[in-house]
Amino acid sequence: MRTSARRITLASALVGTLVLGAASSYAVTSGLTGTGDATRHDGDQTRQVRSEIRQGPARNVILLIGDGMGDSEITIARNYQYGAAGELPGIDALPLTGQYTTYALDPSNGLPDYVTDSAASGTGWATGTKTYNGAISVDLDGNSHATILELAKKAGLRTGNVSTAEIQDATPAVLMSHVATRGCKSPSGMDACEAQKIENGGPGSITEQTLATRPDVVLGGGARYFAETATAGEYAGMTLMDQATERGFNVVTDAAALESVQAADQDAPLLGVFAPSHLPTVWNGPLATPTGGSEPAVTCEENPAHTADIPTVEAMTTKAIDVLDDRHARKGFFLQVEGASIDKQDHAANPCAQLGENVDFDHAVRAAMDFAERDGNTLVVVSADHGHTSQIVYPGITTPGLTRTLTTADGQPMTIAYGTAAQGHSQTHTGTQVRIAGYGPGAANVVGLTDQTDLFFTMKNALGLDKKHGHGWWPWGR
Numbered sequence: 033m034r035t036s037a038r039r040i041t042l043a044s045a046l047v048g049t050l051v052l053g054a055a056s057s058y059a060v061t062s063g064l065t066g067t068g069d070a071t072r073h074d075g076d077q078t079r080q081v082r083s084e085i086r087q088g089p090a091r092n093v094i095l096l097i098g099d100g101m102g103d104s105e106i107t108i109a110r111n112y113q114y115g116a117a118g119e120l121p122g123i124d125a126l127p128l129t130g131q132y133t134t135y136a137l138d139p140s141n142g143l144p145d146y147v148t149d150s151a152a153s154g155t156g157w158a159t160g161t162k163t164y165n166g167a168i169s170v171d172l173d174g175n176s177h178a179t180i181l182e183l184a185k186k187a188g189l190r191t192g193n194v195s196t197a198e199i200q201d202a203t204p205a206v207l208m209s210h211v212a213t214r215g216c217k218s219p220s221g222m223d224a225c226e227a228q229k230i231e232n233g234g235p236g237s238i239t240e241q242t243l244a245t246r247p248d249v250v251l252g253g254g255a256r257y258f259a260e261t262a263t264a265g266e267y268a269g270m271t272l273m274d275q276a277t278e279r280g281f282n283v284v285t286d287a288a289a290l291e292s293v294q295a296a297d298q299d300a301p302l303l304g305v306f307a308p309s310h311l312p313t314v315w316n317g318p319l320a321t322p323t324g325g326s327e328p329a330v331t332c333e334e335n336p337a338h339t340a341d342i343p344t345v346e347a348m349t350t351k352a353i354d355v356l357d358d359r360h361a362r363k364g365f366f367l368q369v370e371g372a373s374i375d376k377q378d379h380a381a382n383p384c385a386q387l388g389e390n391v392d393f394d395h396a397v398r399a400a401m402d403f404a405e406r407d408g409n410t411l412v413v414v415s416a417d418h419g420h421t422s423q424i425v426y427p428g429i430t431t432p433g434l435t436r437t438l439t440t441a442d443g444q445p446m447t448i449a450y451g452t453a454a455q456g457h458s459q460t461h462t463g464t465q466v467r468i469a470g471y472g473p474g475a476a477n478v479v480g481l482t483d484q485t486d487l488f489f490t491m492k493n494a495l496g497l498d499k500k501h502g503h504g505w506w507p508w509g510r
């Protein structure tokens with residue numbers, strides 16, 4: 033099907049771009065063809081930028097994390113789908129941008145570990161605390177730190193957590209649970225988390241803690257863990273899915289059932305589990321290989337595994353916002369949305385699946401921005417948890433690593449290189465700073481160079497949350 037996933041979605045994307053152009057204070061030259069004039073801003077921007085700076089507090093915060101979405105991943109997605117002079121209708125619409133550092137800590141000495149994973153980075157933005165790779169909202173000493181979702185809930189706000197991965201995966205897990213290492217997802221996987229075992233008086237696995245934390249909305253994959261049986265505690269002998277039902281969750285397992293949900297609250301929180309593991313990617317294509325860069329350029333295809341009964345991240349985001357936003361409630365909401373498989377397909381050296389997830393994630397960002405622009409009192413932050421492997425290199429070349437050449441929306445070849453692992457092995461994260469972008473009350477706090485842990489305070493302050501929270505620990509003083 034070489035009509036390509038891109039052309040199928042281009043029409044709606046163009047509509048999105050035009051709407052954005054009208055709503056944005058930025059003059060954007062959307063050049064899908066090489067016209068020579070590719071400027072993105074018309075004249076001096078001082079007044080435009082000033083008008084985008086608004087002080088908090090915000091009623092709502094929507095945080096969208098593109099897992100592994102470094103600058104090169106964003107550029108790859110933009111080039112392929114909208115052309116080099118085009119723009120991503122969601123991510124590129126956020127007016128205030130900065131960069132943040134993402135390093136973790138080496139547990140042997142507390143000094144920087146320059147390449148983070150999603151667990152340590154998530155603990156950073158979720159709790160304001162630097163920690164070691166693998167840690168789920170615990171610090172170097174194993175102490176739990178309250179998360180932005182827990183604090184928001186405690187303050188009476190509604191809360192939601194959405195991912196295209198298993199909801200037990202590190203990024204969603206850091207908001208709802210505290211375990212020594214990210215693999216402790218279910219009762220059968222607790223070997224490395226002795227202190228968290230229910231048998232030892234602990235709070236249990238990530239799945240069990242998710243049910244106890246009880247956000248109003250949790251959407252993603254990971255059904256295989258809910259099929260396990262609790263080994264101790266009040267629900268011993270019961271599957272975790274039966275436990276969810278017993279505890280009052282409204283469980284849905286396909287897109288149609290999600291669409292029909294009208295409300296979610298503490299009486300009946302919404303739990304959507306749409307796949308045994310991670311949700312399938314929306315697009316697919318040939319992997320990068322040692323000679324792929326010099327082979328004929330390809331276009332990406334829709335992935336038949338992403339069937340109509342699996343909701344898109346945009347559909348999950350829209351539904352989460354719909355049920356969390358209650359104009360009659362005194363308080364607002366906190367929502368996190370993760371585009372997880374940008375990272376997972378970067379690991380796999382699959383450029384089409386990777387950039388398709390980035391384009392799809394951007395639709396969720398656009399949905400969040402549409403809501404925030406209507407609402408007028410919502411802080412939207414878009415960032416990544418860490419950098420990743422993929423790089424745009426000279427067209428048609430091969431490298432010592434893996435490459436693949438794609439035909440972009442410009443009709444030009446774009447060669448993507450993966451160079452952090454050999455063929456057949458998982459490509460690795462990288463330690464670069466990544467983009468953070470904001471819109472709405474408090475968004476000025478993302479400008480310049482910050483650290484991932486600063487995002488916790490940006491969100492907490494925007495929501496006016498009282499901080500009953502341990503302090504971060506930086507042994508070198510910061």
Ligand SMILES: [Zn+2]
Nearest residue numbers: 375376379461
């Ligand atoms: Zn990863």
